[in-house]
Amino acid sequence: MREDIVRNYEAAKELYGKYDIDVDQALQALEHIKISIHCWQGDDVRGFLFQDQELSGGISVTGEYPGAARTPAELRQDLEKALSLIPGKHKVNLHAIYADTEEKVDLDELAPRHFQTWVDWAKQQGIGLDFNPTCFSHDKSKDGFTLSHPDPDIRRFWIDHCKAARKIGAYFGEQLGQTCVTNIWIPDGYKDVPVDRLAPRQRLKEALDDIFSEPLDPAIHLDAVESKLFGIGSEAYVVGSHEFYMGYGIQNNKLICLDAGHFHPTEGIAGKLSALSLFTEGILLHVSRPMRWDSDHVVTMDDELIEIGRELVRNGLLEKTFIGLDFFDGSINRVAAWVIGTRNTIKALLRAMLEPTEALRQAEHKGDYTTRLALLEEFKSYPFGAVWDYYCAKMGVPVREQWLEEVKAYEQQVLVQRGHLEAEPSAFGLNVGQ
Numbered sequence: 221m222r223e224d225i226v227r228n229y230e231a232a233k234e235l236y237g238k239y240d241i242d243v244d245q246a247l248q249a250l251e252h253i254k255i256s257i258h259c260w261q262g263d264d265v266r267g268f269l270f271q272d273q274e275l276s277g278g279i280s281v282t283g284e285y286p287g288a289a290r291t292p293a294e295l296r297q298d299l300e301k302a303l304s305l306i307p308g309k310h311k312v313n314l315h316a317i318y319a320d321t322e323e324k325v326d327l328d329e330l331a332p333r334h335f336q337t338w339v340d341w342a343k344q345q346g347i348g349l350d351f352n353p354t355c356f357s358h359d360k361s362k363d364g365f366t367l368s369h370p371d372p373d374i375r376r377f378w379i380d381h382c383k384a385a386r387k388i389g390a391y392f393g394e395q396l397g398q399t400c401v402t403n404i405w406i407p408d409g410y411k412d413v414p415v416d417r418l419a420p421r422q423r424l425k426e427a428l429d430d431i432f433s434e435p436l437d438p439a440i441h442l443d444a445v446e447s448k449l450f451g452i453g454s455e456a457y458v459v460g461s462h463e464f465y466m467g468y469g470i471q472n473n474k475l476i477c478l479d480a481g482h483f484h485p486t487e488g489i490a491g492k493l494s495a496l497s498l499f500t501e502g503i504l505l506h507v508s509r510p511m512r513w514d515s516d517h518v519v520t521m522d523d524e525l526i527e528i529g530r531e532l533v534r535n536g537l538l539e540k541t542f543i544g545l546d547f548f549d550g551s552i553n554r555v556a557a558w559v560i561g562t563r564n565t566i567k568a569l570l571r572a573m574l575e576p577t578e579a580l581r582q583a584e585h586k587g588d589y590t591t592r593l594a595l596l597e598e599f600k601s602y603p604f605g606a607v608w609d610y611y612c613a614k615m616g617v618p619v620r621e622q623w624l625e626e627v628k629a630y631e632q633q634v635l636v637q638r639g640h641l642e643a644e645p646s647a648f649g650l651n652v653g654q
């Protein structure tokens with residue numbers, strides 16, 4: 221390892237040691253944390269099952285950056301590149317529309333065999349898989365309703381799809397020897413203020429009861445339910461609101477998924493974790509970055525991310541929290557998007573582990589809020605970057621922005637060669653020939 225990295229690390233250790241912060245122990249703990257990296261950043265949520273379907277469900281991807289994956293093999297290749305630049309062993313999160321099959325198969329008929337190549341690949345990579353039914357971008361969700369649809373036949377289709385998704389998730393968990401989380405998110409809602417808010421929620425509750433009626437071994441599979449405040453076209457009312465799923469999750473022992481972009485624009489999810497943790501089996505996070513709306517920007521080291529890291533670490537919630545990412549930006553290199561968002565999420569956890577939590581807690585208990593504020597502010601400039609550099613070097617991934625060179629080279633060698641992309645790379649701000 222480079223001498224300067226070790227020297228800076230040792231100096232940082234000494235500083236943190238003054239507050240009894242065990243840096244080596246923090247790095248050991250960090251190694252065991254798995255981030256669930258969402259496959260859908262790699263192709264702008266298109267998937268491979270229904271290539272002609274427009275993205276629907278009130279979510280949207282903008283940007284025309286070259287190199288979106290067009291096949292499962294390309295997506296895996298891009299994920300491998302990203303994984304090679306992120307410290308640690310993680311998970312990949314798949315949606316049902318990412319089935320890798322030549323068969324013409326609809327969502328309600330999907331089975332584990334349609335994902336066998338993903339399972340084989342995950343085994344090779346030594347990573348886990350998570351799963352999601354895709355209740356959007358389909359003819360049967362055109363009017364904006366799925367599990368709460370008033371038409372029982374359409375509702376049945378989506379119930380059967382979610383049942384199929386759980387079987388696939390359980391297969392992932394069993395094959396890969398690590399729990400797979402299957403997360404249900406539906407777009408159902410109204411553009412304008414409804415008269416009957418109750419009936420769609422009654423139908424959704426019944427549909428979920430049906431979907432979850434088959435018990436699955438929690439060692440290999442867990443269910444999660446994801447709420448939302450509004451989407452494009454469902455501004456006035458969303459059936460699966462936060463209150464709905466919080467109630468359902470608590471009553472039925474399901475993981476409650478908190479997506480950082482699914483609340484009011486100034487409402488964060490960090491502050492909800494301690495409260496929910498007292499009543500739930502576990503929490504699933506969709507770490508995202510809403511900008512003015514649920515825009516799903518790439519996760520940066522902003523106040524919300526720092527606070528999420530702190531809440532998980534300070535309250536010992538890492539054990540019962542599954543950390544997933546959920547953003548999709550088509551305006552920048554998609555591999556870089558994964559790398560930036562995932563490295564930031566891990567870095568925020570490390571940063572939280574290197575805070576003088578005990579000293580801060582004591583100050584707070586004594587009512588010494590001056591010390592609390594002073595320490596919190598001073599620790600913002602403590603050298604956690606030196607610890608991060610050491611961690612990256614130790615884990616065999618590029619230190620600091622060195623990863624960007626690798627992504628730029630990959631862009632030239634692989635991404636710009638992909639068919640549908642017009643090769644005038646300078647138009648996209650690429651440094652041709654460098």
Ligand SMILES: C[C@H](O)[C@H](O)[C@@H](O)C(=O)CO
Nearest residue numbers: 260279352405479506546
């Ligand atoms: C594609 C994802 O499943 C989707 O983004 C969902 O998790 C969500 O957050 C919808 O807004």
Ligand SMILES: [Mn+2]
Nearest residue numbers: 446479506546
């Ligand atoms: Mn989400």
